[in-house]
Amino acid sequence: MFKTRTRPSWCDEHITAVLRLGGIEPLEAFVKLTSWRLTRCLVCDCEAHYRLEYVLDRNKLGEPVCRACFWRGWAQTTRALQGLPVSAASEEEARSHAEASGFDYLGSLTQPSLHDDPHRVRCRLCQRISATRLSDLSFGCSCQSNPRRDRQTANVSGPRRKELLKDSGLPVLRWWDQERNDSASWETVGVSGRREVGWKCPVCDLRFNRRVDEMASLPSCPACEQERRAAWQAEYRLRRHLHQRRRDETGMSNIVVSIGAWTANAKVARGAAAVIVTGRIQRTGQVVNLNAEKLQPLPLAAKTKSRDFR
Structure with a gap:
């Protein structure tokens, strides 16, 4: 059982009833409205993490909570309306796309897997399991935009574990400067660490220092960023000039x-x-x-x- 400061109290029996109304059952205890907890779909047996507040919202809309069931139906309807030929997606392509986006690929949720069909993946950073389309994986996991969520799917009652950068699987790992950083830093630095360490740009080979948490959230090189900004400004000025000239001559x-x-x-x-x-x-x-x-x-x-x- 848990309670909130401004909302009613919740007990396990009530939470289970709410989840079953949405078509899922709990596999972990729900301790907060906003915590991700592992569940199982009562229809397709797909195991994935959901928040209690999300379940409540889906119940109000009369929509199935299980994203595997939802995206299966959505994809079938979309393909029927478009009337376009579809081809099956290979597991190798799906796995490659998921891993490039920071996820572990757990398998397809349809056989055969057609366009827009859901796939089961696990975020390498927060370990949250979800059922989603391959096209949505490019946006990354929500824990990367809200770091406070990165530990909500594990250690319900125990102490928080330190997420090591070396085990995160983030793209910033290829920026790590092995020559300037000692082995102790590599073994101990965490994803949210505020320590400044050495980095090496994989594009221009520039070496620079920056905090770990900043690079983990958005890897960037000072030199490349300056060049991109200058190019963007030049293109912006050119487009503005052409737009003004076109308006002057055609207006x-x-x-x-x-x-x-x-x-x-x-x-x-x-x-x-x-x-x-x-x-x-x-x-x-x-x-x-x-x-x-x-x-x-x-x-x-x-x-x-x-x-x-x-």
């Missing part, structure tokens, strides 16, 4: 007055409040030019002689 018509036409109509052009221009239209892409042949005064009540001759 209005350009009136082109030859020397002969100007000599004949200079008095009207300079003195009239508004003019009527007669000439020939010339189009180049989205740019419209009017080659003026004759200018006539247009009487207006307003008194203005504003012109932009260039």
Whole structure:
């Protein structure tokens, strides 16, 4: 049993009833609304971690909690509506994609595994098991965006274990500078460590120091980052210039007055409040030019002689 400060108390019997309403049963004790706990689906026997607050939300929507069941039905409906030919995904491709995204591949949840069908994976950092589509694995596990969740799927009542960087399987491991860091640091530093250690960029070979937790969450090289920022700024300025130029040239018509036409109509052009221009239209892409042949005064009540001759 547990209770919250602002919400009602919860007991094991009540929690089990809530979970069974959503189509799953608990395999671990639920001690907090936001804690990830291992469960088993009553329909397909898929074991995965869910939070109690997530189960409550799915029950309100009348939607199955088990993501394996949900994504199977979703994929079948989508393929039927699209009417497109589908091919089976190989286990090697699925495993490679999962491992590149920081997950251990536990197997397909459909036979054969078609496009958008769910797969069972386990996060290497927090050990949370989930049923998800391969296309969603590229976003990574939620524990990487919220580090406080990285230990919620283990050690329910015992002390928290230190997650060592060397065992995390994170992409930052290939940045570790073996020459500058001693073996003791490699064996003891944790993923959330605030210690500054040496890193080596795998792209430009630059060596630099940075805190472990910063690199674990977002590996970046100072030199490469500066080059990327400069390239982005240059591209941004170019796109802004082209956009401004396109707006200037396509948002209005350009009136082109030859020397002969100007000599004949200079008095009207300079003195009239508004003019009527007669000439020939010339189009180049989205740019419209009017080659003026004759200018006539247009009487207006307003008194203005504003012109932009260039």
